[in-house]
Amino acid sequence: MRNRPLLPALGSRRLAVALAAACAAVAAAPSGAAASNGGAPAYAPGEVVVGYEPAVDARAQAATARAVGAAAGSDAGSTRTRVLRVPAGQVRATVAKLRRQPGVKYAAPNPIARASVVPLPDDTGIKGFPGGLAALQWNFFGDRGVGALEAWTNADAAGAPGGRGVRIAVLDTGVAYRDFGRFKASPDFAGTKFVAPYDFVDGRREAVDRNGHGTHVAGTIAEATNNRLGVTGLAYGATVMPVRVLDSQGYGDAATIAKGIRYAARHNAKVINMSLEFSTSVRASEIPDIMAAIRYATERGSIVIGSTGNEGEAQVAYPARASLVVSVGATTDQGCLASFSNDGVGLDIVAPGGGENASLTQDPNCQAGHRGRDIYQMTYAGSVSRFGLPAGYDGTSMAAPHVSATAALIIATKVIGTNPTPAQVECRIKATARALGIPGPNRIYGWGLVDAGAATSPAVPTPSCLARTSTRAPR
DSSP states (O other): OOOOOBOOOOOOOOOOOOEEOOOTTGGGSOTTOBOSSTTOBSEEEEEEEEEEOTTOOHHHHHHHHHHTTOEEEEEEEETTEEEEEOOTTOHHHHHHHHHTSTTEEEEEEEEOOEEOOOOOOOOOOSTTOTTHHHHHTHHHHSTTSOOHHHHHHHHHHTTOGGGTTOEEEEEESOOOOSOBTTBOOOGGGTTOEEOOOEETTTTBSOOOOSSSHHHHHHHHHHOOOSSSSSOOOTTTTSEEEEEEOSOTTSOOOHHHHHHHHHHHHHTTOSEEEEOOOBOTTOOGGGOHHHHHHHHHHHHTTOEEEEEOOSSOOSSOOTTTTSTTEEEEEEEOTTSOBBTTOOOSTTOOEEEEOOSBBOOOTTOTTOOTTOBOOOOOOOEEEEETTEEEOOSOOOSHHHHHHHHHHHHHHHHHHTBTBSSOOHHHHHHHHHHTOBOOSSOSSBTTTBTOBOOHHHHTOTTSOOOGGGGSSOSSOOO
């Protein structure tokens, strides 16, 4: 048996607003037509918008309004456009009359726009869970979550729903992506795309999970959404590359992990998730093959995401500690650093990981002794052929895939260009993070809580660091 220094990190749409108004078939719509915007009318009652040709002066406009039985009304931002008042129920008839009048360029009802909202998915969650799916997946939808609803709205608008088209390699215990002997596929991956799996532990093409950890991690990234089953994945449209580098107990050696990193990069993974850790006593000089593999992957355009570790120490564990890896610590449902989460110099960002609050008297979010909710994704529940939403999964392993999914959404939406570099994606993640209880950047929360909604929003400015080749000094 190989010497194995690795101790794995086991256990371990907010509303978007965009105004839109449809112009098709408005002339045929009745003035009081019902809308799908929470019961509000589709059109302003008794109002008609009319546009006049340039030669029609104010006196002629008023005469036209009188001719069709409408009050002159107010201007609509132009001297040639007016909002006319008409009797209730006469909007359609008035529009038809106006269109026959000389000098009228157009006439239409006055439609009411609404905030464009991506609704909460219909995934069932756990039956009877207080607060339903929104409370169960607080890490996505709550005020301490990552802004999933807004991110999905942005991705839909960009024509890349759920991060469609981006490859994410999950280097872990494997993924329950297909049936293989006694191992069964997770039913909530039925709509998820998988590509180029490989098992570096047993040396075979099938990278099937023997543990459940990798399935949970992959679920956070790309579990199917809006399928009336289980819960949701943040980048549900992305393509997952299962790469097994940890055995059924969750252990894996440095040489195997390095092979997995290189394989993922060669097979065009744009994002590589490593929810694994070495002991904090392991130094970069002891894992030269991994350090070289990370450089290789970065040079090929893969952004590498790693978990900081679960010892509760003020020191980030490798491989996350490597300067080219985006290191991710864990937060609780109160927005406090989790008690198990490693922090310290080199911590880049935090994401929901569940668990108990750390003791941080300087942070008002950290209620002493608070044991928060876990992270729920579909994975093995008691056997490798039975699936559920088991409790007990918390850790920096659970935090890292939130950042990997956010990276995929940034790439898919092209919010910072069509082919951003790993450094540019990292910069965007940091620049759009939400500050927590201690102003950052700092060694407790890095740049703050990852915010997929802000990171994918075209309205959020592109930070100047995107012009740089690197966003961190070596460490």
